[in-house]
Amino acid sequence: MQRTILAGLIGLVFGTGIAISGMANPAKVLNFFDVAGTWDASLALVMGAALLVTAIGYRVVLKRPKPICEASFHLPTNRKLDLPLIAGSAIFGIGWGISGFCPGGAIPALGLGEVSAWVFVGAMLAGIFAARTVRLALEQRTTQSA
Amino acid sequence: MTEFTPVLSLSGGALIGLSAVLLMAFHGRIAGMTGILTSLLPPVSADWAWRAAFLAGAIVAPMLILGFSDQVIAYSSPVPLPWIVVGGLIVGVGVYFGSGCTSGHGVCGIARLSPRSIAATATFMGTAIATVFVVRHVLGGF
Numbered sequence: 001m002q003r004t005i006l007a008g009l010i011g012l013v014f015g016t017g018i019a020i021s022g023m024a025n026p027a028k029v030l031n032f033f034d035v036a037g038t039w040d041a042s043l044a045l046v047m048g049a050a051l052l053v054t055a056i057g058y059r060v061v062l063k064r065p066k067p068i069c070e071a072s073f074h075l076p077t078n079r080k081l082d083l084p085l086i087a088g089s090a091i092f093g094i095g096w097g098i099s100g101f102c103p104g105g106a107i108p109a110l111g112l113g114e115v116s117a118w119v120f121v122g123a124m125l126a127g128i129f130a131a132r133t134v135r136l137a138l139e140q141r142t143t144q145s146a
Numbered sequence: 147m148t149e150f151t152p153v154l155s156l157s158g159g160a161l162i163g164l165s166a167v168l169l170m171a172f173h174g175r176i177a178g179m180t181g182i183l184t185s186l187l188p189p190v191s192a193d194w195a196w197r198a199a200f201l202a203g204a205i206v207a208p209m210l211i212l213g214f215s216d217q218v219i220a221y222s223s224p225v226p227l228p229w230i231v232v233g234g235l236i237v238g239v240g241v242y243f244g245s246g247c248t249s250g251h252g253v254c255g256i257a258r259l260s261p262r263s264i265a266a267t268a269t270f271m272g273t274a275i276a277t278v279f280v281v282r283h284v285l286g287g288f
Contacts, residue, residue, distance in 0.1 A: 006172050007196035011203025012210070014165035014177065014249075019208040019219050021158020023248075027222040028148040030288075033278035040148045046159035047252060053163025054257035061167060067174030074174050075258070076245075081265050088244025089251070092237055093270035097277025099225055099233025103179035103241060104162075104249035107201060109221065111208040116223035120234040127238020128180075129187050135242075 003069040015108040021046040024109040026100025026116070033097055148220070166254050169200070178250020180241040224288045244270070 022028040022042050031040035066072050096102050101109070101120045109117035166177040173196060182200060185191035211217050225233070241247045244266055246255065251270075255263020281287040 003173065004195045004199045007169070008199035008203040010165050010168045010172070010177075011200035012207045013161055013168065013203075014200070015204035015207025016211060017158045017161030017163075017165060018204070019158070019211055020217065021155045021162065022148075022151055022220065023158070023162075024208070024219070025148070025221050027224050028220070030224065030278055031148045033275045034282055035275060036279055036283055038147050040150055042148075042151045042155040045152055045155040046162070047248075049156045049159030050163040050166070050253045051159075051257055053160050054166045054253050057163065057167030058170060058254075058257050061171045064171075067170065068172045070172075070174040072174060073170070074176070076176065076255075076260065076262075079261055081262060084243045085245060085262055085266055086269055088240050088242065089266040089269040090240070090273045092240025092244050092247060093273030094277045095233045095236030095238075095240055096270065097274040098281065099230050099237065100223065101230075101233065101237065102248045103183060103237065104247060107179060107183075107204045108208050111205040112212075112219060112221055114221055114223065116225070116227065116230055119227055120230050120237075123231045123234025124238040124241075125183065125187060127235040127240075128184055128242045129238075130235075131239045131242035132184065132187070 006069065014104075015111065017050070018105055018108040019111075023102075023105040024112065024117075026105075029096075029102070029105065030100040148222075162249070162253060163257075166249075166257070170254075176250055176254045178246050178254060180245070180247045180250055184242065226288065229288070240270070 018024050023046055028040055028042060031038050032043040099120055103124060106117055106120050110121060169175050169177040182197045185197050186194055208219055211219060246266060251263040251266040256267060
């Protein structure tokens with residue numbers, strides 16, 4: 001229970017950061033990408049500050065034997081650059097460039113009550129769900145034929 | 147045009163970083179929005195409660211800012227709704243196969259110097275810049 005409440009408070013910190021930084025504003029995000037036009041460099045500062053704090057904080061936290069509420073750290077172990085990673089990321093960037101929304105920017109934008117944010121999140125969840133359904137079906141077929 | 151907001155953007159970025167550090171310190175988890183959303187879609191992950199709570203906190207945060215402070219949160223979406231739908235579907239498929247987005251790869255992964263996250267971030271930043279260039283300067287769109 002305590003662990004869930006803590007996650008909610010940490011989510012509040014995340015949402016506050018996203019909202020005041022400008023990441024939840026599609027017009028600002030699109031201007032950050034528009035280096036040949038109405039460029040707004042603000043989001044480079046968002047990424048820079050977030051990275052600096054995370055890199056320093058992780059160095060301290062990951063020296064501990066385990067997290068405070070859990071038995072162990074859950075860190076991704078895959079270090080291989082593969083096709084799904086690169087192709088998926090390339091596809092994500094295209095969608096981000098069309099809409100001005102990334103998942104972490106769109107979720108706090110829901111709290112602003114903007115229709116465009118709700119439409120985006122609905123479509124994005126449909127995209128994730130469809131992609132996962134296709135992948136699970138393909139994996140099942142491979143296991144059956146093997 | 148949007149205004150350059152160095153102070154708000156640096157403070158917001160620092161808070162995003164702080165939330166990533168706290169989630170690692172308490173829960174031992176990467177603060178990646180893609181992973182959190184994916185685990186909450188059916189079949190729902192058994193360990194869903196902390197993810198739902200994080201998500202709820204992230205949605206409520208701007209409401210609290212607007213309700214209890216004088217801080218204005220600028221928002222404007224220049225993109226027509228049908229294109230938002232197209233963009234949303236593409237983002238969903240992309241982040242699922244790419245195993246992450248700006249929060250998971252761009253902040254948490256790069257902070258750990260993960261080669262996958264560095265490659266992913268360079269790729270999605272590159273295609274986003276290229277897409278905006280094509281939409282705005284080649285096609286003359288939004």
